[in-house]
Amino acid sequence: MVNSWEKPKIQIPKTKSEWAWDITGYTFYMGSILLLVFVWNTLPEEVPAHYNAAGEVTRWGSKYELFILPIVGAFTAIVMTVFERFPEIHNYPKRLNESNAKEFYLNSRKLLNQVKNICLIIFALILFESVSIAIGWGSLLGIWFLPIVIAGTCFPIVTGLIRQRKIR
Numbered sequence: 001m002v003n004s005w006e007k008p009k010i011q012i013p014k015t016k017s018e019w020a021w022d023i024t025g026y027t028f029y030m031g032s033i034l035l036l037v038f039v040w041n042t043l044p045e046e047v048p049a050h051y052n053a054a055g056e057v058t059r060w061g062s063k064y065e066l067f068i069l070p071i072v073g074a075f076t077a078i079v080m081t082v083f084e085r086f087p088e089i090h091n092y093p094k095r096l097n098e099s100n101a102k103e104f105y106l107n108s109r110k111l112l113n114q115v116k117n118i119c120l121i122i123f124a125l126i127l128f129e130s131v132s133i134a135i136g137w138g139s140l141l142g143i144w145f146l147p148i149v150i151a152g153t154c155f156p157i158v159t160g161l162i163r164q165r166k167i168r
Contacts, residue, residue, distance in 0.1 A: 022113065040063075046134075047134035072123065077119075100167055122153075
């Protein structure tokens, strides 16, 4: 068994799937920012600021509130990227040892990478939804938004935990 202060530090190159997730997540994120920049002058002063579980707008707010999503997205991406780079500080079962540390680290890092990028995609979709409703393009996902968010965040966590249980 490895003491939590003595976990091995292993350099593991990013996998192709991690690169693909990063490209997808950051593309959605940057696309939402570009959309906001391009439509800024056409946005009304009040835009959707909150939605209920059915995807209906429950509060309208200033269009400046739309900056909250990219700011939170940037903060999320920075913090989670830092944690991705140091998988030895993640929490692991007691069965972690020198022989399985690489497998545990890679699984944990992949899980964190997927959740980070799903968060970026979700923030981008919320921004797009708010902009499209404000401009009059209509709702993109409506009632499907919450189930997609729940499934999108739970699926990688569940699969990551299942993969972790298989590590010996």
